[in-house]
């Protein structure tokens with residue numbers, strides 16, 4: 001099946017005798033004991049099973065585990081590591097997960113944060129107890145691009161597992177497992193949900209190995225699982241994922257070009273631009289450049305805030321991946337320790353009409 005077909009048919013496991021076309025929502029928390037039946041909703045549920053089957057297929061993995069948030073998915077990987085293990089992660093890792101490593105796992109795991117786009121720096125960061133390399137590409141909010149296949153090769157040589165946060169790219173544009181990753185992570189809250197109304201996360205493994213058993217144990221034992229309703233709505237949203245993200249990326253490309261020629265703009269970060277330092281690697285490993293871009297406004301934080309306050313169709317809110325355009329001055333969301341420039345605006349480009357978006361942005365930059 002091609003991706004668009006898989007997105008529509010890959011998650012249906014209708015077993016009801018009435019034969020509905022769409023899989024119903026199963027709310028029961030418990031199941032009548034019989035051989036082969038599901039037992040209890042924390043361990044499994046038909047809607048979660050459908051979602052996990054669909055996610056594994058989309059990311060070309062052997063199995064998937066759905067969580068109640070992207071952070072819960074990421075934290076499950078860290079929890080499955082032996083205490084004393086060392087992690088190498090990007091210096092601009094998603095701030096919520098970086099904070100989790102530094103706070104929840106303080107004294108339990110060691111971590112080094114490096115610029116992953118520099119393979120020498122990555123190689124120098126390995127220690128005898130390194131057990132995991134964590135990747136995020138495109139990164140948030142600078143849209144830095146890391147060469148997944150090269151990092152995978154290095155990790156393999158060192159006998160270390162590679163996990164990749166694929167939230168920004170989605171499986172429509174990038175399949176980390178095909179490029180050598182062992183585990184893929186998603187915040188389903190973003191493009192999978194696609195309408196800013198579901199919180200969720202997912203892990204997909206290349207194969208159901210010994211480490212994956214531990215991850216599943218954290219999922220079921222820790223219990224940070226999504227509700228049947230959330231799983232149902234995610235399966236519903238994913239049916240349109242390929243068309244939505246192609247639309248987002250088309251709009252982002254035009255907006256990035258527009259901004260890169262505007263006098264009030266200092267710099268634009270979008271991997272689809274030839275001027276972006278990761279453009280060639282992105283063009284090689286992705287089939288589209290995604291729907292998120294960032295730009296620096298001339299004149300600092302105040303000027304950036306002024307632009308945001310004038311916009312009509314870009315809502316000043318955090319998060320990304322919904323059909324509506326969202327915009328924020330990122331440093332304000334990331335807190336005082338952030339390395340993000342104070343005048344950086346991150347845009348999640350939505351599916352409103354492109355001309356409305358361009359006109360709105362042009363007016364706000366005046």
Ligand SMILES: *Cc1c(COP(=O)(O)O)cnc(C)c1O
Nearest residue numbers: 069070071094140167187189200
């Ligand atoms: C949002 C996000 C997360 C965290 O996901 P939640 O669903 O908010 O817990 C992790 N990584 C990236 C790249 C994200 O954008």
